[in-house]
Amino acid sequence: xxxxxxxxxxxxxxxxxxxxxxxxxxxxxxxxxxxxxxxxxxxxxxxxxxxxxxxxxxxxxxxxxxxxxxxxxxxxxxxxxxxxxxxxxxxxxxxxxxxxxxxxxxxxxxxxxxxxxxxxxxxxxxxxxxxxxxxxxxxxxxxxxxxxxxxxxxxxxxxxxxxxxxxxxxxxxxxxxxxxxxxxxxxxxxxxxxxxxxxxxxxxxxxxxxxxxxxxxxxxxxxxxxxxxxxxxxxxxxxxxxxxxxxxxxxxxxxxxxxxxxxxxxxxxxxxxxxxxxxxxxxxxxxxxxxxxxxxxxxxxxxxxxxxxxxxxxxxxxxxxxxxxxxxxxxxxxxxxxxxxxxxxxxxxxxxxxxxxxxxxxxxxxxxxxxxxxxxxxxxxxxxxxxxxxxxxxxxxxxxxxxxxxxxxxxxxxxxxxxxxxxxxxxxxxxxxxxxxxxxxxxxxxxxxxxxxxxxxxxxxxxxxxxxxxxxxxxxxxxxxxxxxxxxxxxxxxxxxxxxxxxxxxxxxxxxxxxxxxxxxxxxxxxxxxxxxxxxxxxxxxxxxxx
Numbered sequence: 001x002x003x004x005x006x007x008x009x010x011x012x013x014x015x016x017x018x019x020x021x022x023x024x025x026x027x028x029x030x031x032x033x034x035x036x037x038x039x040x041x042x043x044x045x046x047x048x049x050x051x052x053x054x055x056x057x058x059x060x061x062x063x064x065x066x067x068x069x070x071x072x073x074x075x076x077x078x079x080x081x082x083x084x085x086x087x088x089x090x091x092x093x094x095x096x097x098x099x100x101x102x103x104x105x106x107x108x109x110x111x112x113x114x115x116x117x118x119x120x121x122x123x124x125x126x127x128x129x130x131x132x133x134x135x136x137x138x139x140x141x142x143x144x145x146x147x148x149x150x151x152x153x154x155x156x157x158x159x160x161x162x163x164x165x166x167x168x169x170x171x172x173x174x175x176x177x178x179x180x181x182x183x184x185x186x187x188x189x190x191x192x193x194x195x196x197x198x199x200x201x202x203x204x205x206x207x208x209x210x211x212x213x214x215x216x217x218x219x220x221x222x223x224x225x226x227x228x229x230x231x232x233x234x235x236x237x238x239x240x241x242x243x244x245x246x247x248x249x250x251x252x253x254x255x256x257x258x259x260x261x262x263x264x265x266x267x268x269x270x271x272x273x274x275x276x277x278x279x280x281x282x283x284x285x286x287x288x289x290x291x292x293x294x295x296x297x298x299x300x301x302x303x304x305x306x307x308x309x310x311x312x313x314x315x316x317x318x319x320x321x322x323x324x325x326x327x328x329x330x331x332x333x334x335x336x337x338x339x340x341x342x343x344x345x346x347x348x349x350x351x352x353x354x355x356x357x358x359x360x361x362x363x364x365x366x367x368x369x370x371x372x373x374x375x376x377x378x379x380x381x382x383x384x385x386x387x388x389x390x391x392x393x394x395x396x397x398x399x400x401x402x403x404x405x406x407x408x409x410x411x412x413x414x415x416x417x418x419x420x421x422x423x424x425x426x427x428x429x430x431x432x433x434x435x436x437x438x439x440x441x442x443x444x445x446x447x448x449x450x451x452x453x454x455x456x457x458x459x460x461x462x463x464x465x466x467x468x469x470x471x472x473x474x475x476x477x478x479x480x481x482x483x484x485x486x487x488x489x490x491x492x493x494x495x496x497x498x499x500x501x502x503x504x505x506x507x508x509x510x511x512x513x514x515x516x517x518x519x520x521x522x523x524x525x526x527x528x529x530x531x532x533x534x535x536x537x538x539x540x541x542x543x544x545x546x547x
Contacts, residue, residue, distance in 0.1 A: 001478055001506035003131040006168040008038045010097075010125040011071070015047045017121060018067050018095045024051040026070045026085075028078050031099055031127075033140065033244045035071065038131050040263065055081045062090045069095050073128065074102035079109065086113040095121040099128040100160050101198060128164035130244060132514060135499060136492040137165060140244075141512040142519060143526040144485060150183055158512060159190040162482055165510060166195075166213070171478060172202040173213040175467040176459075181217035183484050188215050188467045211478035214454065214464070218485025218511075218523070221446035222407025225488050225520035234489035236264060236321060238516045239328045252324045262317045399521055402528045447481070447509075448494045454479065455498070455505055479507045486523060487511030 015023065025044065027035060032054065035044075041052075053060055055072060068091035072078040082096070096110070101124060110122070130138045139161040144154040166173065172195060177188040191213070195202050218225075233242070240247050242264060250260040453459040457475055466472070483491070487509055495509045513519060 001169060001508050002134040003129070003137045003165065003168065003508060003510075004038050004134045007034065007127040007129075007131045010127045010168070011035060011039060012047075014069050014071060014095065014097050014125065015049060018069055021048065022066050023047075023049045024053055024063065024066045024068050024091060025049050026053050026055050026068050026072075028055050028072050028075075028081075030073050030140075031071045033130060034099065034127055036246075037244050055085065060090055064090075064092050066091050067093050067095065069097070071097050071099065071125075071127075074098040074100050074106065074124075079106045082110055083113040086110065086118065087115070089116055089118045092118070094119045097121075097123050097125045100124065100126060100164050101194075101201075126164040126167035129161045129168075129510070132245065133492060133496075135495050135508050136487070136514075137508070137510040138487075138514045139510070139512050143523060144512045145183065145523075145527040147527065147529065148182060150186060154512070155186060155190060158187055158482075158484070159194060162187070162191050162213070162510070163194045163198075165480065165508070166191075167201060169478075169480070169508070170204045171211040171213075171480065172204050173211040173478075173480065174472055175213045175215070176464045177215040177467060178217050178220060179463055179465055180220065181484070184215045184217050185467075187482075187484060188213075191215075192467055207477075209474045209477050210472065211480065212454075212472065212476040214450075214479060214481045216447070216450070216481065216483050218483055218487075219407045219527075222403055222524070224445040224447075224490055225486070225515045226403070226517060227490070231489065231493055233264065234493070234516075235325055237489055237514065239325055240321070241516070242514070247321065249320060249324065252320065255320060259317060259320050262321070264321070398530060399525065402524050402530050403521075405528050406524045445488070445491050445494055447483075447491045448498070451479070451481070451495070451498055451507065455502060475505075477504055477506065479505065481507065481509045483509070483511040485511075485527070486513035486515040486520065488515050488520075 025035070032052075044052075049069070051063070051066065055070065055078060070082065072082070079102075086094070096119060107122065110119070130140055132138050139158060141154060141157060144151055144158065175188045175192060177184040179185075236242055236247060240249070245264050247262050247264055248260075249255050249262060252259075450459065450464075454464075455475060461471055481495070492509055492514075495507045499505065499507055513523070515523065
């Protein structure tokens with residue numbers, strides 16, 4: 001149950017099949033992101049892939065000395081680009097891999113275009129998703145809903161992404177969905193339809209306890225994305241932005257050229273930084289101290305310098321990132337938001353009089369503390385009483401009302417927030433966790449309770465029914481969770497901790513997107529109508545076969 005490893009194995013297999021020799025990797029916009037998240041350019045270069053091109057690029061040169069590895073989503077546009085490519089091939093031979101199921105009619109069209117017989121391989125490798133962490137994936141989709149319904153193209157894309165993950169992990173699951181969400185039921189039915197249609201692909205070895213797919217709706221917990229998530233990866237996404245695990249640091253004062261864009265890899269960075277601190281910082285080589293008698297230690301250090309430089313670079317990267325996080329927390333007065341004794345009226349006055357704070361940004365921080373319905377009525381009253389001209393506050397009021405509409409009583413069966421004062425709501429947000437010393441990480445998302453109940457066999461069928469199957473009697477072991485409307489890094493941390501603390505249970509979390517406050521509010525405004533701000537092979541060439 002490791003999505004990062006699944007995608008890396010697919011890419012390695014593509015390169016291995018193509019054999020020795022210089023290669024070009026031909027991708028589309030989405031598969032470029034899929035590859036770049038799990039492989040660095042230097043790692044790919046070590047596998048004799050020396051050129052990276054886009055299939056839709058019009059200015060590619062003829063390079064007959066290169067083999068072409070094509071990794072593409074099976075869209076009509078990509079198939080048409082491939083047809084044009086095969087009619088006038090720029091490379092000596094083509095190994096074509098689609099990230100999802102492709103129709104026989106499109107395979108036939110490609111075969112007819114291959115008049116020069118340059119195609120050596122056509123396969124389906126199911127890496128049709130962004131493997132953010134080993135236990136977290138995203139489809140990079142924003143604005144999947146319109147009201148309480150699917151945006152037409154998004155249902156199909158989420159179905160494709162989910163079935164791709166199932167095939168990559170080799171799972172044919174039982175499906176449960178959130179009954180209060182019609183969108184959850186529709187996605188469950190759509191996934192089930194693909195599993196039934198492509199039953200040969202999902203004919204995996206049966207396990208004693210079947211895997212489980214749980215489909216949830218973001219609107220059931222509209223609070224978690226609005227809270228400051230005081231963990232490293234979440235804070236980076238909130239304050240700096242994580243785009244396919246890349247951080248843009250170009251605006252950081254005094255940043256060096258090689259740190260203007262960095263990659264944050266949950267899989268590699270922790271191990272590398274830990275090794276650096278232990279081996280390099282803890283016990284420096286003798287040549288640093290000029291105490292070596294024969295120079296052997298010094299030469300050993302020189303021999304290992306490339307690895308040392310890599311580790312040193314990782315530490316420098318994190319020092320830069322943490323420094324910028326600290327600066328932004330101070331600049332935006334995020335710690336001020338923890339003072340729940342502040343009245344909303346005083347809060348508005350303080351922010352309005354501050355020269356260093358943007359009112360809309362500041363209120364987005366404070367919305368994490370005050371009850372939303374309480375904020376809505378209080379802001380209205382204050383703005384009316386003061387006749388405030390601050391447009392940003394009126395816009396934020398609109399966002400508060402949109403969040404209540406998005407995740408309120410009509411969806412959840414109860415009020416989104418029930419307490420009427422700030423202290424009560426804060427006590428709800430920050431439930432006391434035994435053994436947790438950091439008050440800022442004490443909030444548990446609703447997903448934690450849902451998964452905890454599922455693991456214990458107590459998740460109610462009346463709220464999360466099975467799709468066309470009887471209840472699972474045994475405790476689930478392999479659980480795939482998908483959040484329509486986007487997941488968060490705090491929920492990913494919850495899944496990570498549950499995996500560590502629950503032997504025998506393996507959980508993977510996915511979402512249509514991975515949200516920070518800004519992207520979630522955009523999702524909410526769009527949904528509520530306020531927008532404006534594993535492989536199947538076709539064998540060698542085009543002789544179709546399955547294996």
